[in-house]
Amino acid sequence: MKYKSIQIKIVLALGSCFLSLFANAQQLEILIDEALTNNPEIQKFELQYKRASEKVNEVNTIPNTEFGVGYFVSEPETRTGAQRFKVSAKQMLPWFGTITSRENYVSSLADAKYEDIVIAKRKLMASVSQSYYNLYANKAKQEVLTENIKLLETYETLALTSVEVGKASAVDVLRLQMRQNEMQQLKDVLQQQFLAEQTNFNNLLNRGNDVTVNVVDSLMIPSEDFDITFEKLVLHPELLKFDKLYQSIEQSELLNQKESSPMIGFGLDYINVAERPNMDFSDNGKDIVMPMVSVSIPIFNKKYKSQTKQNDLQQQEITAQKQERLNALETLLDKANNERISARISYATQTKNLQQAKDAEDILIKSYETGTIDFNDVLDIQELQLKFQMNQIESVKTYYVQSTIINYLIQ
Template identity: 80%
Template sequence: MEYRYKNTMKNYNKHSVYKGVLLLGFLFFVLHVRSQELETYINEALANNPEIQKFQTQFNIASEKLNEVNTLPNTEFSAGYFVSEPETRTGAQRYKLSAKQMVPWFGTITSRENYMSSLADAKYEDIVIAKRKLITSVSQSYYNLYANKAKQTVLIENIKLLETYETLALTSVEVGKASAVDVLRLQMRQNEMAQLLNVLEQQFLAEQTNFNKLLNRDKSIEVSVIDELMMPSENFEINTENLALHPELLKYDKLFASVEKSELLNQKESSPMIGFGLDYINVEQRPNMDFSDNGKDIIMPMVSLSIPLFNKKYKSQTKQNKLQQQEIEFQKQERFNTLETLLYKAITDRISSRMSYTTQAKNLKQAKDAEEILIKSYETGTINFNDVLDIQELQLKFQINQIESVKTYYMQSTIINYLTE
């Protein structure tokens, strides 16, 4: 028992090291964007998240069951009093005391311990999976907050730009080169952007609440977000073969092994049980008689054997175990297909985000060139404020799309890391 418990804890320590390597893999992108905040947030979430604590408690319960199964059946004690005292040569029998202990077949308790240990190993994978998912959720929520902040910054810049255009328009109205309608259009556009800014601020608060709850802390705590995320110059190498070692798939392997241990236990429990006991009968002395065994009590050691003659239960359990193993194999294959599809979709989406970012960068440069041309036109005395609004709207669109491309890149990177690191 102690040996197996130590083995379980040894596996626990191995998983702890594995978790550390996993965390480093996820934090690679954090270091890449020169942010220490996300690393701190992830560590805080891993330490405080109630779901992780729930799975940790479940694992501790499963480990403690090793002590539960290392026991023998209850010792049976019985007592009886002879209402009608049977007479024997040595005297009348008064009462009877019995004790009996059944012992499982050789190796049964060891099989129980092995089975419970395999269940504890499978349960620990829930902790590993939950930690991976938590790291992914925290990272993705962080990138949502970054994108929201970046969009707010862009909107504020564009609102200031429109204020500059409004000043130009007012000056043009004074000299008769623009109409008041142009000014109103610019002001209406500013109002629309101010509304978008207010919506983003509310969305940021909602996402901040989600982020704080992942860390299991007060929803109103302000989250510090990096100012700028850069699109990496090249994609990082992805080892897709690591998908086969994903803990969601390893859990099925451990469940399969636990069914094997369950069958071994089933075979042991279908074996006979041996019982050892002792009967004590109190004998009263016969009066007016003198012989050597007069009133001698009876002590009778006993051995019993419990044989499961009607063993349909154990045969049925064997069939169930075989079917359960088949079910686990099908579940594993189904989950592998799902994860593989998710992985290659994330890879494709990340490549697409880089392409989109490059296109938006080109479009934004051309839009700025067009803006400069319009400004120079003002110096010559002519400017079309409808064109100004169109160019400004395009610039905003390209800037927002750039932010979305960067966010998508990092969001898909967290999925790739979840599946391959």
């Protein structure tokens, strides 16, 4: 029966841990969704993408139609009569496929701009998560300080009792009180830091700075880490953006080749001719209509050759930038993974040290029951216990912050 009771306690403890993690994930997911909806930086990138997409309609045009009107101040005489005025119209048309190439080029730039939205969303999710875990760590440290202050108050009561029976001095009481003052100071400083971090968090969600942020009461490091695959890193939007920029240069070169082709123009001239007086013959006063075809040939095409060379160099530059960024992301991922492992090791060590500190505390309490207690030892043990508790909280925060970085890189 005792064994079954222990099993039930273990199951309940694990269940409580999993429920805590699930509640944390669910609450954080809601906050992240709110940030993605309201954050002005995301809205900025979305508007930039819409503006870049709208440029497709801008380039889907042909050159302006040219109209001209001329009046003959000195009317030239022809066989059929004097020319009085001239009206002309002309339309140049780009080479076949030029407009389509322009649309493809602008669309490729819009695709690259879309990756900015994806990157900004990932960064925002990471920032919200990291700020949330900073708030959790701050709150947990305040609670630890509150518990330790209460513990020192208990020790102070023991010390006062010992002073009355001559087993301790007033100095021991003063030391305990000074230690309480130090802890209260730390707690007050943490409270101010919490308010500052809360303002940062609310700004990420684009809401009022005075909105209270509720965080989970406790976080535990999970028993196993999720797998990390460096192969997923190549699919990161920061790298995909370079691919799309490379493709946009390809479209730019195709457009450059089209624009280096001739342009064809079609036009029509109309000349008004007055009738010759006192004469009767065929075509007297007949107006002149003259259809025209023109060709614009870029004979001096150094501009287009230079653009081709620039496109080639820009593609090489993008390839180098992508490799540089890939190396940086790989370094960041490896560092985050190692620091997460270190956080797990530190947490295990602090847990062991904390248990030993509590055992030492129990020994001191039993010593008091036998009539002897060294309050210097009490302060030393209490200081160690506080140190281990703070380090334990910091290890949990570090674990989740590094997990956030890993998620940013490979999820």
